[in-house]
Amino acid sequence: MIKLAMYFKRRTDGRFYKSLYISGNFIFVAFAMAWVIFRLYWYPCKLLYATLYGGVYLGPQDGKFMPLLGVMLILIYGMNVYWFNFIIRMVWRVASTGEDPEDNREYDTTAVSGLDQQKLDLIAAKKTKSRKKKE
Template sequence: MPESAWKLVFYTMSWSYSTYLLFFTNYTFFHDPPSVFYDWKSGMTVPTDIAVAYLIQGSFYGHSIYATVYMDDWRKDSTVMVVHHVVTLALITFSYAFRFHNIGLLVLFLHDINDIQLEFTKLNVYFKTRGGDYYLVHDILSNMGSVSFSITWFLFRLYWFPLKVLYATCVSSLQSVPNIPFYFFFNSLLLTLLCMNIYWFLFIVAFVAKVLTGQMKDVKDLREYEGEEGAQRAAALLKDQQRLQSEDAGHLNNSAEGKHVQNGITKEKHL
């Protein structure tokens, strides 16, 4: 849960900053994607506000590679996740070095919004059962988050990303800069990113199908743990959650009956 809370804060701040740059400054990259290559030249100065976004995002994805490999539980899509982080970090690094930072800002904007909704939904899934109690508001919020996550994933990553980013890099770039360097290299990375977006969208479709057919009653992660060790860790986490909930419920019952627990012994409360 702390990880999801931290990611929610980070993605909210980073996406808000990208939104500010694209819609509240002089940058017209979202409404006019070909403009990302207007007046492009090798070695041009990177604006400070975009450089700040690059520094923050590069640091985050550098850490994410380490966290996915060495800290997170290994899931069915963990390999794809590592590839995603490597591709993203490569795009951030090389687009900054070769001054394709304008299109990079647009890519960041189109992707971060889904991560906000994902972490928001995960937090509400955690919060809907606490201390042996069920909280309807968090159940509703988790369901709303799942719906909005599915819709915006398709809109931002599978519709606007090809329409605005890939068209600009594949077509408009050659119109503005006929001999633009690293054309195939950067477009191959962006196409790889699109393929991974499609891959994860299949999980979303599977989730929606299970909900609509009644096979799933609660919002949960469809990405399975891989390997015996991963399954054991998942089972251990589930047992710990159940134990904590049982203990919380026991404390509540004892309090209601006028008892308290001290050193593992239940005693009567006296006024």
């Protein structure tokens, strides 16, 4: 939803839809708050506690895979903290610079290839023309 709102806020004919811009920002803030509440607070409070404490002291004493389960759940929590780092960095960048939020994980062909966007567009147009000729 966030990406759709950000992509559709400005059309190719130049029209700007402020409602999509505002709803995209609102959805992103709601996403960040939900991440904190559910993945950084409730996950360790409920699931990790129940698995680590309950599995060791209250559960069956012959559970062979309980330590492995606990380690894997802790690794997932570590990944949640790591991903939250990206969310916070994005919020900070948008708040401090005022630029539009964009996904840093997307593949940037200009940075990888060293070619500017016009040359990349020409290459893509040539490839589509050659494909049409083959058909």
